[in-house]
Amino acid sequence: NAGVTQTPKFRVLKTGQSMTLLCAQDMNHEYMYWYRQDPGMGLRLIHYSVGEGTTAKGEVPDGYNVSRLKKQNFLLGLESAAPSQTSVYFCASGLANTGELFFGEGSRLTVL
């Protein structure tokens, strides 16, 4: 059972480049989330989606865009990467109101 799969797992970008992180879940979850985790900062919510075709901003949305065209996929885009976006990105999915999120293994992004 794959659960939540993130690709790529590692990426190095130069400032100004663009990229997309893909998150796929096979659990038929309605809710999907993108978090970033930085040392001393904990997990911070970037964007989330409560269903196919919907997205909402989280705590730190600036510099990121998302799309949820299919229920099983949640894409996170960086249009013009900045060094401040160097981080570990976690995707998660879950059922509404249960509080249990299932996380992917993380994507480590370095922006030079």
Next chain:
Amino acid sequence: RKEVEQDPGPFNVPEGATVAFNCTYSNSASQSFFWYRQDCRKEPKLLMSVYSSGNEDGRFTAQLNRASQYISLLIRDSKLSDSATYLCVVSQAGTALIFGKGTTLSVSS
């Protein structure tokens, strides 16, 4: 004030010790509470939900005090495998989960 606050630690304890972590939350409308565990360089995983009456899962006990907006996690008879970061998590109805920064536990032999 951060919505969810935890003592970052680290807590360094010997095997067999009892250790307690505390967490406070600022939004009185918070309805759901959880503890997640995160191993080094791994993804977070749900450890246990926290119920108003308190709940226990083996060596782990979670307590909630709504009046003081305070959540606790007690680990008895610590094992080496308990070494991890413990994340306090809070949510209001219909909103995304808010994670604390985590408390690091190191259990030594």
